Amino acid sequence: MKKLIIVFVLLFSQSNLTAQKSDNFIQYVNPLIGTQKMGHTFPGATVPFGAVQLSPDTDEQPYLINGKYNRETYRYCAGYQYDDKTIVGFSHTHFSGTGHSDLGDFLIMPTLGEMQLEPGDKNNPKTGFRSAFSHETEAVEPNYYRVKLEDDNILAEMTTSTRVGFHQYTFPASDKAHIIFDLMHGIYNYDDKNVWTFVRVENDHTIVGYRQTNGWARTRTVYFAMEFSKPFTNYGFKDFKPSLYKGFWRKFDQTKNFPEMAGEQIRAYFDFKTAKDEKIKVKFALSPVSTDGAMKNLQTEIPHWDFEKTKKEGQNAWSKELGKIAVTAEKKDDLVNFYTAMYHTFLSPTVYMDTDGNYKGLDQNVHSAKNFTNYTTFSLWDTYRALHPFLNIIQPKRNRDMINSMMAHYDQSVHQMLPVWSHYANENWCMIGYHSVSVIADAVVKGNVEGIDANKALDAAVKTVQTRYYDGLEFYMKLGYVPEDKNSSSVSKTLEYAYDDWCIAQMAKKLSRTEIYDEFTKRSENWKNVYDSRVGFTRPKSSNGKFAEKFDALKTEGQGYIEGNSWNYSLYVPHQPDKMIEMMGGKQKFAAHLDELFTMHLPDEYFAETEDITREGIIGGYVHGNEPSHHVAYLYNWADAPQKTQERVRMILKNQYRPTPDGLGGNDDCGQMSAWFLFSTLGFYPVAPGSDRYSLGSPAIKTAILKLENGKTLTIEANNQSDKNVYVQKVLINGKQIHRNYITHTEIINGGKITFLMSNKPNI
């Protein structure tokens, strides 16, 4: 832990502003949080929702070794693991917090001396172009990353604009300075993931090309344009998997100073001579469309070589976004947690179009985004819960653009489906449900629909959920549940479909589409079909209508669930808690049941199969590191035990979010874990997105001022709040006490003041 402390001293000691007074919220963001163990965040540079997320990769692991899944791969979902001692290089695309992965495109690495075109051994970095590094020399800020590459004593700095990565390397004096450009590198780089790569050296400082992969995204191409601040003296490449057929290209020596490179697995290099402390800068633009698009993005966004200017512009963008909530808190750590969480919620979805509005669609054609910004990276199974509801309040315009991006996806989908988990003009089908409909319903019900064709969106939702070949839907529509003998994770699917169906009903109600409302209100009760009142849990059911014989409510694998066991998943009826509680024996029994969940001991054998989380990611049997239980602590509100919601929420906030690299108990999941933190810290949570209600918890700040896009301001005050004073005595809206466990969306966006009077005793 010694090293850690040093890092934080480095990072924060420059600031002499007090936490309470400053509105320079960037200082509280620590992008290293979550980079150790299972957080799967990355520490590199990006602007809010940036297309380029430029970050060091500390290792690259093949997805398969001898045809078998390599468990090490999983640690590198975001490319960087805090415990590693070497950096392979800096690549331009990263997911934040995912539990499966892709990307890591276009690795850049500066080196000196003899050319090495292999990354080398992580335990002996001198064997390749990778380099030792230490956290002592790291600086990590929003839109700025700096590290000393120790092998060759090169200082690496990076910053970005939305579509352009800006590298700055300070070299020692050398006749043999190189910049390696690795197109083989990637995250989750299983065999043959690279389908094709293509590079053109346009002149002595400009390179363009693309990388096409078959990975989590099956048919994905990313185009680039790269400019060096100084002409290279020589360049070349190596083809690590030459085609059997060379054709008439044999007439050239393509390996050196030959301006066209192509192949499946190639790495290039560019040579320079450097004076002492000479900076070589690299601007690296991405495009979803073409190299022309990438070049235009480069020229439009960063037409200069002023690294500091770009850094500053990006940090100003962060200041603006983070400033949308001005928080005061007792301890600096609280601010670090809050603004780092806010930072993480603003990393994705990512912008996915050129500056001219062109983007590649799901149909692989080029489309033009009319009147919206096109986004990608939709980890919807995670993010429908809290991230999109959070954006619906704090980033309503962007949330609408995201919905329009999802609608464009629908228009381009040959399945006529809204996205499930989509990135880079691809549906990757990850996880379950059809939670696009929740995101859309949440916006429609809350009236955040300017520029969205809400009726068309409802039609798209209805069409989506009728895709018979999708994940057991044929049976779900026929039987009212997904039968376990026909489709795995059948209970999870049934429960989530039922909630999503309720979302469709809510949207239909808002739009006065009665038939749809009726149909989907009926479907929304399907969760009952997998509830076995004899055991008090949901459990898998066969297509013959009988529940499975074997059943273990603690077990996940092979039990009809995914990322959660029956103990956790059986509580997944966010849209109808009252009915669920009634079915489970009434409020009192239910509160006791929740208590048991939070206090039980989950034996190691069960924990081992709980994906994605550390041992710290669970509390009793409650698994916060995975998403299905994210609403559970709030369910006490329906069981006449709001004080328990308040206790549990504060316990989770304290245990699961710490301002350290290992501070996240599970994958941040594209901001969902962070969005939970933000809501809960502010004192309320959207248990059922698609409802206009937020369930009240226990605010963990002193004050928070929300600057809303409608020009209004909402102030949240938590009077007398402290680590001990977690209980809410009274809630006043604009000075008037309310006598309910929820607030409405209107009460938030109309602005004003919500006052929580806190105490160390429950208000029973």
Next chain:
Amino acid sequence: MKKLIIVFVLLFSQSNLTAQKSDNFIQYVNPLIGTQKMGHTFPGATVPFGAVQLSPDTDEQPYLINGKYNRETYRYCAGYQYDDKTIVGFSHTHFSGTGHSDLGDFLIMPTLGEMQLEPGDKNNPKTGFRSAFSHETEAVEPNYYRVKLEDDNILAEMTTSTRVGFHQYTFPASDKAHIIFDLMHGIYNYDDKNVWTFVRVENDHTIVGYRQTNGWARTRTVYFAMEFSKPFTNYGFKDFKPSLYKGFWRKFDQTKNFPEMAGEQIRAYFDFKTAKDEKIKVKFALSPVSTDGAMKNLQTEIPHWDFEKTKKEGQNAWSKELGKIAVTAEKKDDLVNFYTAMYHTFLSPTVYMDTDGNYKGLDQNVHSAKNFTNYTTFSLWDTYRALHPFLNIIQPKRNRDMINSMMAHYDQSVHQMLPVWSHYANENWCMIGYHSVSVIADAVVKGNVEGIDANKALDAAVKTVQTRYYDGLEFYMKLGYVPEDKNSSSVSKTLEYAYDDWCIAQMAKKLSRTEIYDEFTKRSENWKNVYDSRVGFTRPKSSNGKFAEKFDALKTEGQGYIEGNSWNYSLYVPHQPDKMIEMMGGKQKFAAHLDELFTMHLPDEYFAETEDITREGIIGGYVHGNEPSHHVAYLYNWADAPQKTQERVRMILKNQYRPTPDGLGGNDDCGQMSAWFLFSTLGFYPVAPGSDRYSLGSPAIKTAILKLENGKTLTIEANNQSDKNVYVQKVLINGKQIHRNYITHTEIINGGKITFLMSNKPNI
């Protein structure tokens, strides 16, 4: 030969027009000519210069077998070999007459009964989806191909528009009718040539997608849109090389009725129920840009289901193009030879842009062709000789568009080079020289430059020929020749560079660019540097300035030549025959030298290494089946022996062009062999394109009326011409006798009449 006769009876017996009177020239075209042995033509349907060239493939051979070149591949450069007994299917792209290959995209094959997704054994076609066929049931016409697929008794017919193939299959009654759609099939299909394929089933009758290959063209993608005239009942596909990584697509059974397919090696099928004699039609559009582009092409070009209408429109287009020269001749065979040759000259270059003008450029970006039609398939080492000069007279507008296409290629080339051999947004670098400059110079010198920026084209030419890393150019520029120890085929390259340099000089002269004229006039004499006056031949020279010790003027391999030995290649000074003859000992000696060439016996050991041609492709030691000697018969004109030019030309016309499937003595080479035939048959030949002169030979028609694009008409009369009367007694232009061995371009395009008075005796 019996079978052959039957075919021709089928083909021609319907016509009761006499050869002399008809202007229905289509009747004389026999696309089967050249489909046997080495002609490498294809018999399928296409419109003039069509992007879609839809033709049966009788076999598919891997390029490599166990890592070694499979000699059988070569026979299938155009997909069809006349001697074969089975058809694998019908694919949409073919080169005509090349000696290396690519394409064969998107094979369609109708079948009945049990589904077979492998093509099967050519000796036992029932083992797969291929079918036996017989020439008896074949009908081959411009833009129409018909055959009975015997295995399943299906009649296959096809026709095209520029960008759309139109299939019509007449089925027996069946519950199990299928249309196979093979994306693995291809020509020169070495291992892993398919980089990626992608298919979307948009609805029950529409499919779109693309095929991306790494072949002769290294980075090539072709997009398609396909429509069936009738909904299919079911469909599916098989992935013959599944990726190790399946991701979350595993949740689907993708093999049946799943609308999205992707992978490296896939074949799909579509099922139908058919009544007796029911026709299922397929429209299949290509695009260089996108599936959207393909769909637009389909809808724009063939918005209906009237097969006969499309056939008729295409045949009308052929009538119009073929009608540009109205020939009368003594024998029908002469007309068959003439119009089939003309047909073959109008097959390529091919249109390479969508109906909206968009196309993919060499830089892989999408460009819009402004004020020109973009073409591809530039086999320039072949076609600069006679094809482009022929187009310069008969298709001047298209020739200008082709030059503008070459200029676009230049603008998009990272090498800043004009094309060498290019197709489908790729330079494939095949063969030698930089003959784009000849094509451009020929147009510039002849004044066919409306809409071409001639000065920019000259700059492009100069830039192209200064690419130091290109094929020995660095040495050529320094030493005045390509040294054999530095670069193979050094003599051929030196000779061709020298001629091309002369072309640049001619263009510069026309444009009054004196410096360039002087520089390249000097370079144009470089052929002298490889001429060894001691042996009377060119021969390879080392970088130390010494000729190679070993030398065999009959040998090709390892001797400094390509597609020709020193005997043939030493005559390759088309731009300065006088100087060459002087160096070779004067006119008399030179004429005797030519006589020796035409009458010598080339021993089998030497013939064996002469690529691309049949034994019939040579006359003595003169190799007509390859291009480097195409001007040689005309060189007698410079040696005061025009009667020998007349004799030899007529001999070549007779021996090398016969109206039978095996009638071509060598690869037609994208129309070059045919263009030689057309010029020579009309009585003149462009010995040195880039000059405005055509050397006179011996016309082999009675009359020919050239309808020029400028509205003028040129009539060529060969009075008293016959197989025996091959000698020219007098030539009159508009009634005035000329006393020279050439005519000028102006004399042709000004129209009027050129009269040859023929005799059976030389005019000595």
